[in-house]
Amino acid sequence: MSDHATDPATETFLAHRNLLFTVAYEMLGSAADAEDILQETWLRWVEVDLGKVRDQRAYLVRITTRQALNRLRAMKRRKEAYVGPWLPEPMLTAPDVAQDVELAESLSMALMLVLETLSPTERVVFVLREAFDVGYDEIAAAVDKSPAAVRQIAHRARLHVDARRPRQVVSPSETRAALESFRRVLETGDPQSLLEVLAPDVVLVSDGGGIKHAALRPITGAEKVARFMAGGLGRNDLPISVAPTVVNGSPALLVRLDGEIDGIMAIRVEDARITGIYYVRNPAKLSRVESETPLTLR
Numbered sequence: 001m002s003d004h005a006t007d008p009a010t011e012t013f014l015a016h017r018n019l020l021f022t023v024a025y026e027m028l029g030s031a032a033d034a035e036d037i038l039q040e041t042w043l044r045w046v047e048v049d050l051g052k053v054r055d056q057r058a059y060l061v062r063i064t065t066r067q068a069l070n071r072l073r074a075m076k077r078r079k080e081a082y083v084g085p086w087l088p089e090p091m092l093t094a095p096d097v098a099q100d101v102e103l104a105e106s107l108s109m110a111l112m113l114v115l116e117t118l119s120p121t122e123r124v125v126f127v128l129r130e131a132f133d134v135g136y137d138e139i140a141a142a143v144d145k146s147p148a149a150v151r152q153i154a155h156r157a158r159l160h161v162d163a164r165r166p167r168q169v170v171s172p173s174e175t176r177a178a179l180e181s182f183r184r185v186l187e188t189g190d191p192q193s194l195l196e197v198l199a200p201d202v203v204l205v206s207d208g209g210g211i212k213h214a215a216l217r218p219i220t221g222a223e224k225v226a227r228f229m230a231g232g233l234g235r236n237d238l239p240i241s242v243a244p245t246v247v248n249g250s251p252a253l254l255v256r257l258d259g260e261i262d263g264i265m266a267i268r269v270e271d272a273r274i275t276g277i278y279y280v281r282n283p284a285k286l287s288r289v290e291s292e293t294p295l296t297l298r
Helices: 008-015 017-028 031-045 056-080 095-099 101-107 109-115 120-131 136-143 147-162 172-188 191-197 222-232
Strands: 198-207 240-247 250-257 260-270 273-280
Touching (some): 017 031, 017 056, 056 136, 109 260, 109 273, 136 147, 172 240, 172 260
Antiparallel strands (some): 240 250, 250 260
16 A cells, blocks of 8 residues: 555545454454455455545445455354354454443444354444444445345344343443452462452353363353363463453453463453453464554544
8 A cells, every 4th residue: 555655545545444444343353354354445445436436434334344244254154163162353442442432332342242143244234333323325235235124134133132232331440440350369369259259150251262271162150260260370380460451442451471471351240240251362363462553443
């Protein structure tokens, strides 16, 4: 893109790049795949006759959506062969993302896991409508369906998500408080203290991608989760450090073993107790945690 640094196509694309990346990331749950989609969008965008484009932002979102939908269908097959649970690639986010409550919730690990249960078309329609308030006509043009069909898909997807999403929206300060207690417990390695911060029906989902040790299925129940974590981090002889960070619009923890990144822990909090733990250990999903600039507001 450097050769076209001053042309209108480049200026427009760069002006909307954060939006397009966020759209693709929410649809795919993978920053690496979202970057690929941006490249594909760019290659198609520079071939467009801008004089015939009435709404350049909408046109770019349409290109991005079509490419993401194709990629989402291909990823479905890839995920079926994945070892253990699949979690979204953690995305560092700037403070302004957390201030936008709707955007932060749509980026959260908990909700993105719910989106995994939608069909590719349902997910694309839901993300465009609910997270970005795109009109039905625009969505219809992007997914090659009638506006009436898109309304039905959006309604079905919303009912599906509402039945599975977290029961309450918790403020960042509440999450930080629970996370700080969790952080102290992890560093001290006290199983009893761990039980005090976990809800009785807490669920732990860990993603090692077949490369790092992780549970092959979600673990449910405070005692089972505490035992698993004590047997994993607690049994390691390497020095452990746990630092706060902001991932997917919410407070999270960056875990290091002997100074090397071991994983990212995101949590779900309800009634001041941790009800969900999402631990990403797959190294392929952690390469951007330190090297990337945090995502800013769309």
